[in-house]
Amino acid sequence: MPEVTATPAREPDGRTDRIARRTLLGVVGAWTAGGLGVALLGLTGRGATAAAIPVPTHDPRLHAILTGAASPAATGTPRPATGAGHDQVHEAVTKAFPAKTQGQGLQALPSSIVNGARQFDLVCEQIKWEVTPGNVVDAYAYNGQVPGPIMRVTEGERVRVRVTNKLDDSTAVHWHGQRVKNEVDGVPFITQPPIKPGETYTYEFTARPFGSHMYHSHHNATAQVGGGMLGPLLVAPKDPGVDPRYDKDELFIFNDSLGGLTINGKGFPATAPYTAKLGQRIRFRFMNEGQLIHPAHLHGLTLEVFARDGYPLPQPFRCDTLNVAPGERWDAIVVADEPGVWAFHCHILGHAEGSAGMFGMVTALIVSA
């Protein structure tokens, strides 16, 4: 059985795992001392600015983030000096990664079998969410977390989801990638009335096809999905033999509204690093719930891409930069065959590094010997 760690290097209370942090700094320290010339990420800066809901792309603060001008002007932080002063800023934030923040998304969603269906409960709430240290924004959330909790089902299983709306606004849930009957597709005024504040609405469908899918709001979606109402719906194949073998199962979800540019609900340096032991095979499930494309670039190792939107590819392919468009899911295996701290970031540079250094969609894959 694969080891399932959807949110790496986190403790149950939502704070970043100190062990992982020690591991990172230990690895870096050892390499630096060993003279291996490791150019660790220029990890610095705080990319995300507080952004109220809704956050359309014409929001000047968001525009500043997206164009890379975010750092000094939009955040109010002083423009760093060039030369040695600039290096000091980089070094300070490098050592802050992974920075602690409150709140952790992608927790396992409990279920129970009721009347022959696997039953889940989702509660829609408006919460405060800490994206980067001190950057607390208004969020829309499922079960108090961003992204929402992980729903795991098996192909062919009957699924029942009871959605309780505690928002001030109406909502609805769409099962992105699932071949459901039309009436449970989750689009207000096409397939159902909106779920009003205070109401509970029940969806029931048979899980198919298998693969990496998503659930998200389909009502006032720019604000609600952008604000955090999204989560993974992972459908295991009835025949596990159709999946490649893997030791760890990881989610990598892009979003680009809530508090800026995020991976799994956090912006650098508060993103969680992924960890692996030398030789392990890691399954990455890339998802884009934002409004912009985000090419995921992994340094040093190879992505072996085997599925798109849950569907197995006729021929897997290898790459190091995988473009993930809004709504898409891509599955890839990474064989952790080279130890080190490998930068892992969106390669639209304005989503990852500004004049104050790294921010937003940056994390690392730490392979320990």
Ligand SMILES: [Cu+2]
């Ligand atoms: Cu990007």
